[in-house]
Amino acid sequence: MKWLDKLRPTGEPWSLQELMAVSASSPRLLVEAIEVLGMQPVAWVVETSAEINAAVDERERRRGFPTSQTGRSKRATERAFLMLLMSMRGGGSSYLSDGLPDELRSIVRADVRHGIALEVLMNRVWTVHSVAKETLTESVRAEVSPEELIDVLAAINEAAFDFANVFVRLVAASYEEEQRAWRRRRSGEQREIVERVIAGHEPPEACDATLPVLWGGLHLCGVAWLDETGHSEYIERELADFGARAAGLLDAVGVFVHESQGLTHFWWNFDAAAPWPDAGSLEHLERPPGVRLAVGSAGRGVDGFRESYHAAEQTATLRHWPTPYDVVIADDVAHLTMLLADPDAAWRFVRRELRALAGAETRIAEIRETVRLYLSGGNSRIAVAKALHLAPNTIAYRVGQAGELLGRSVGDRPTQVLLALQLVDLVPSLLAERPERLPASHPPARTNQRQHVPVDRLPLEAVLRGAGTGAGSLVGQRAANFAP
Structure with missing residues (x-):
């Protein structure tokens, strides 16, 4: 491409000193460009890049995109234009064969840290490329x-097309890589603040930039993990998306997501005047395949955040047990997780209270479910009959059978019997004759070891995609409180 040698800046030829004084590129890139293109073609690129940058800003304004009136924008335009011409001289996209050069990667890194969206960045890349090709064509x-x-x-069109395809792909890949690195760094800073607050310290006064949260508002925490069926190459993005959709469903002002010890922690934050969040609504929000969720109790202020965090952590201990529920809410199971803290004692309690009602037969399982709903619903046969689509007399008959299996009336120790029934509903393995030590010998559900994504104030689209995946959720499968 001998025509490259004919490119000249306006006026007299530039000296190296003039070029170094005006250029937005590093001396290293300029030296390499001069060796490949020559002094005056490089001077033409430096001069023309400023005009291209102004033209791109004008196009972005007309299209409604945020303009990039920064030194980064000027540097990126000039450096990309130089590499385009160097690649034309070398053939194809030869100067991108080793990936995006550090000259441009540093600019992408700065855009990530300044919160420039990938859509805005890619729009500018394509616009700069288009204007640069138009300018080059007119000069030629x-x-x-x-x-x-x-x-x-x-030849220009072919070389520019080849370069653009590779360049755009490398910029997008670099953006995602830099974004992951930035999120990991911010995640560590955020986690350090959270851990100090959990330990009893007051939130730092100057933490808004790192962790912009309304400490005086409402807080709801959750903990997620993967069960044995869960696997996804994009689990980071999927969990971040779930956290954002949950924020929209709950009407939260923000969500923060971070990983700690193999678990993914969600923290939804609400205005102080917001209505109390309905944690149970998360049971019906679609989750990534294989993801199980424990949700704490909502709380207000710093103390409320601590309580919600601890409640979510305590509820998440159910990951050590084989439970049929995919979503568990602290308000529903807090009393049960306390009993499960001593597995042997919980097993003995179930055997002592249920006696023959702990049998494995299908008929006895039906009786257990009927009695659990009966006791939790205010002893209303009619309400339980409606819930199970049975006749009230059938409910009465099953309650009577339960008394025979217990060796006493169901009403003699209703609280203890109900607790035992709730335990075996949550952890059916407690019905075993003598289970192996639980949960010590029962391995926790597999967690994803990749770093998850911390999310700062993600867009709160309330996307509700129907029922959750897997075996169901606790509130979704239990009967509501029945009126007599």
């Missing part, structure tokens, strides 16, 4: 003979 028309022009323009 003035320097190349009509006989050569068609072939030269075809």
Whole structure:
């Protein structure tokens, strides 16, 4: 491409000193560009890049995109234009064969840290490329003979297309990589603040930039983990998306997500005047496959945040047990997780209270479910009959059978019997004759060891995609409190 040698800046030829004084590129890139293109073609690129940058800003304004009136924008335009021409000289996208050069990666890194969206960045990349090619084409028309022009323009189009395809892919990949690194760093800073607050310290006064949370508002915490069926190459993104959709469903002002010891922690934050969040609504929100969730109790202020965090952590100990529920709410199971803290004692309690009602037969399982709903619903046969689609007399008959299996009336120790029934509903393995030590010998559900994504104030689209995945959720499968 000999026509490259004909590119010249306006006026007199530039000296190296003039070039170094005006250029937005590093001396290293300039030296390499001069070796490949020559002094004056490089001077033309430096001069023209400022004009391209102004033209791109104007196009972005007309299209409604945020403009990039920063030194980064000028540096990126000039450096990308230099590499385009160097690649044309070398053939194809040869100067991108080793990935995005540090000259441009540093600019992408700065854009990530300044919160520039990938959509905005990619729009600018394509616009700069388009304007640069138009400018180059017009300059070539003035320097190349009509006989050569068609072939030269075809060569420019082919080389520019090849370069753009590789360049755009590398910029997008670099953006995602830099974003992950930035999130990991911010995640560590956020986790340090959270751990100090959990330990009893007051939130730091100057933490808004790192952790912009309304400490005086309402808080709801959750803990997620993967069961044995869970696997996804994109689990980070899927968990971040779930946290954002949950924030929209709950009407939270923000959500923070971070990983700690193999578990993914969600923290939804609400205005102080917001209504109390309905944690149970999360049971019906679609989750990534294989993800199970423990949700704490909502709380107000710093103390409320601590309580919600601890409640979610305590509820998440159910990951050590084989439970049929995918979503568990602290308000529903807090009393049960306390009993399960001593597995042997919980097993003995179930055997002592249920006696023959702990049998494995299908008929006895039906009786257990009936009595659990009966006792939790205010002893209303009619309400339980409606819930199970049975006749009230059938409910009465099953309650009577339960008394025979217990060796006493169901009403003699209703609280203890109900607790035992709730335990075996949550952890059916407690019905075993003598289970192996639980949960010590029962391995926890597999967790994903990749770093999850901390999310700062994600857009709160309330996307509700129907029922959750897996075996169901606790409130969704239990009967509501029945009126007599």
